[in-house]
Every structure is written in C-alpha cells, then in structure tokens.
Amino acid sequence: MRTIITVLFAVFYTFFASMAYGEPVVIKFSHVVDSDTPKGKMADRFKELVEKKMSDKVRIEVYPDSQLADDRDVADKILAGEIQMAAPALSKLKELSPKIGLFDMPFLFNGIGAVDKFKKTKEGKALLRSMEKKGIIGLGYMHNGMKHFSANERIISPSDAKGLKFRIMSSAVLTAQFEALGAIPVEKPFKDVYDSLKSGELDGQENTWSNIYSKRFHEVQEYITESSHGYLGYMVITGTDFWNSLEPAVRKELGKLLSEAIGFGNQEAVQKDILDKNSVVTAGKAEIFTLNExxxxxxxxxxxxxxxxxxxxxxxxxxxxxxxxx
Structure with missing residues (x-):
C-alpha cells in the first residue's frame, strides 16, 4: 500500500508542480534501439511534432538504447514515475495482458496487411486498454515486420526443424510453436544471439529482415526461409494515472501527434524491411528460400x-x- 501511495504521489506531484509554475510537462520516452531505426525515428518524430505544436505544454525527452530502461522493466519504471512513455515489444507485455500473446501466434496472420486490419478492429483497439487495471495503457501499435526462420539446415517443411535448437524470446506461445515442430526452444537475450549462432550453441532463430541484417545473422546462418510466419511489433505505452492526469485537450493533441509519428515510423519499418532483405540477398552469404502457398x-x-x-x-x-x- 505504501508503494502504491508513493508512486501516485510521484506522478501527481510531477504533474501538478509543472502546472503550478506554468512549465511544460516533461515526458521521458524510453526505448531500447538505436535512434536510426524505425522505432527510434518514430520517437524522434514525436518529439519534433510536440516541440513544433505544443512546446508550451509538453516537452518530450527521448532516451534510446536502453539508457533508462529495457523492455523487461519498462512497465515498472513507468509505474514508478521514472519514465512516462516507452515502446516495448508486444511479447514483453503478455504478463500484463495475456491476450496480447495473440501477436505471437505462428501463421495466424499472413502478412502486415492482415495485422493492420486486426489493429483497426474493436478487438485490436481493446487490447490497447487491456492493461489499465495494472496501471498501463497502450496508445498505439508500431511495426517491426514479419518474422522468418534462419538455420544451418534448410527448412522448407515443418519436419525439417525437428531436433534443431532455436532461440526464442520468453513466450509460452513461441515455446509451444517450436515444440510442435519437434524443435528445441532456447530462451536467450537478443544481444547474445549472434555469438550463440556463430559458436553452434544455437542452430537457428526467427526474426524480421531488419533484425537479421542489422545483427548480421545472415553471416552465421547457411539458410534463411522467408516464411512470414509470425509478427514482431511494439506498443507505445504510458501510465494510466499519468495519462489521466493530463488535461483532456492535452491528451487529445498528444494522441493525435503520436498517431502521426507512429504512421511515419510504420512507413519507415516497411521500407527498411524491403531494403534490409535486399541487403541480405546482395550479401550472398545465406541461401534463401520462400515458402509457396x-x-x-x-x-x-x-x-x-x-x-x-x-x-x-x-x-x-x-x-x-x-x-x-x-
């Protein structure tokens, strides 16, 4: 109880102190990637838009590269008032709302278009608010891309994955996915995947073209299967108490500007997916197969x-x- 009171005090003190002195409310926006990524560019565009249109009311401070938090503790830091916004991977939010595990489902969506359709439904929008009782609210979705398999064995049929060790994020759905293939799922931090693939500790992994290229997985894997079997995306989140403490007009304008920034980030993500795939193909280090219908x-x-x-x-x-x- 004391912890909850302390958190609420920190949130409301920060907000009302700013208002009392006529200072803009400071929003610390934390994310875990480089500024020169679609998510990084989205956060920076949001900051630019706010500076241009409502700098007298709100100031955005962007902290990339896990400077203030990583995806594992970002919700706790929002609740503690240490940061106000973040954009963690959807998979990291399943403990706050198990239904968000839908996005991990293998072969449920056949492409980004289907994912976008879902996000626009009332059910997709409801997932943004499914964490409110835990003190977190979603403000919007953002793409990374569709995931593909890479391995040191050619994977065309489901049986080809049997017995291979694949890196996964912590996810009951992803564990079940690889167990259904007879493969061995291994939870491993993203930063350790390249070395584990290179050493042979892991046989394969699943990821977007953007992550495969930027982390050079194609240099240590003999085969890539363009499977588009799963979705990797993010959700921009904030604290429910912090968000509700803002004036309605401020919330409305921030939501509008964030939506514009997310749209920009999604366009960047789609283009980067295409460019990074072409870079992997041009490098010629891995043999690439595309699943047909x-x-x-x-x-x-x-x-x-x-x-x-x-x-x-x-x-x-x-x-x-x-x-x-x-």
Whole structure:
C-alpha cells in the first residue's frame, strides 16, 4: 500500500508542480534501439511534432538504447514515475495482458496487411486498454515486420526443424510453436544471439529482415526461409494515472501527434524491411528460400493446434476472428 501511495504521489506531484509554475510537462520516452531505426525515428518524430505544436505544454525527452530502461522493466519504471512513455515489444507485455500473446501466434496472420486490419478492429483497439487495471495503457501499435526462420539446415517443411535448437524470446506461445515442430526452444537475450549462432550453441532463430541484417545473422546462418510466419511489433505505452492526469485537450493533441509519428515510423519499418532483405540477398552469404502457398498450408496444419492450446488464455473467438482477416 505504501508503494502504491508513493508512486501516485510521484506522478501527481510531477504533474501538478509543472502546472503550478506554468512549465511544460516533461515526458521521458524510453526505448531500447538505436535512434536510426524505425522505432527510434518514430520517437524522434514525436518529439519534433510536440516541440513544433505544443512546446508550451509538453516537452518530450527521448532516451534510446536502453539508457533508462529495457523492455523487461519498462512497465515498472513507468509505474514508478521514472519514465512516462516507452515502446516495448508486444511479447514483453503478455504478463500484463495475456491476450496480447495473440501477436505471437505462428501463421495466424499472413502478412502486415492482415495485422493492420486486426489493429483497426474493436478487438485490436481493446487490447490497447487491456492493461489499465495494472496501471498501463497502450496508445498505439508500431511495426517491426514479419518474422522468418534462419538455420544451418534448410527448412522448407515443418519436419525439417525437428531436433534443431532455436532461440526464442520468453513466450509460452513461441515455446509451444517450436515444440510442435519437434524443435528445441532456447530462451536467450537478443544481444547474445549472434555469438550463440556463430559458436553452434544455437542452430537457428526467427526474426524480421531488419533484425537479421542489422545483427548480421545472415553471416552465421547457411539458410534463411522467408516464411512470414509470425509478427514482431511494439506498443507505445504510458501510465494510466499519468495519462489521466493530463488535461483532456492535452491528451487529445498528444494522441493525435503520436498517431502521426507512429504512421511515419510504420512507413519507415516497411521500407527498411524491403531494403534490409535486399541487403541480405546482395550479401550472398545465406541461401534463401520462400515458402509457396502449398508449403504454407502444410505449416498452418501443424501450427493450428498451437493456436488452440491458448483458447482459454487468449480467447478462441479472438483467435478465430484474427484468422478471418487474411
């Protein structure tokens, strides 16, 4: 109880002190990547827009490269009032809202277009507010891209992955995904993946073209399967108490500017996905295969049982609805 009171005091003191002295409210926006990435550019664009249109009311301070928090503790730091906004990976939010695990489902979405359709539905919008009772609210979604497999074995059929060790983020869905393939899921920090692939500790991993290229995974993997089997994205979040403490007009304008910045970031992400794929192809270090429609149907048949392992946690109706958007 004392902790909750302390947190609330910190939030409201910061806000009302700013208002009392006519100073702009400071929003510390934390993220874990370089400034020269789509997410980094989104955060910087948000800062620029706020400086241009409402600098007398709000000041945005952007802290990239995990300077203030990483995705594992970002929610706690928002609740403690140490930061006010962040953009963690969706997978990092499942403990606050298990339904967000929907985005980890393998072969549920057949591309970014289907993901965008889902985010615009009332169900997609509801997920943004599904953490409110835990003190966190989502303000918008942002893309990284669709995930693909890389490995030192050629992976075309689901059986090709059997016995291979794949790096995963901490996720019950991703664990079930690889276990359904007869593969061995290994939780490993992102920063350690390259060395683990190079040493042979891991046989493969799953990631977007952007991450494969920027982390040079294509240099230590013999094969890449362009599978588009899963989605990797982010959610811009803030504290519910902090957000509600802002004047309605300020919230409305900030939401509008953030939406514009996210739109810019998503365009950057789509372009980067294309450019980074071309860079991997040009490098010629890994042999690349693309799943055709016949191959995808084989994978979906194997993966559908994984979806419904989580009917009670995520919701069968939500999973079924998302599938119809392809």
């Amino acid at each position: 016949k191959d995808r149907k084989k994978w979906i048949k194997v993966m559908k049982p994984v979806w419904h392992k989580f009917d009670d946690v995520i919701g069968k109706d939500l999973i079924d609805m998302a599938e119809t958007l392809n």
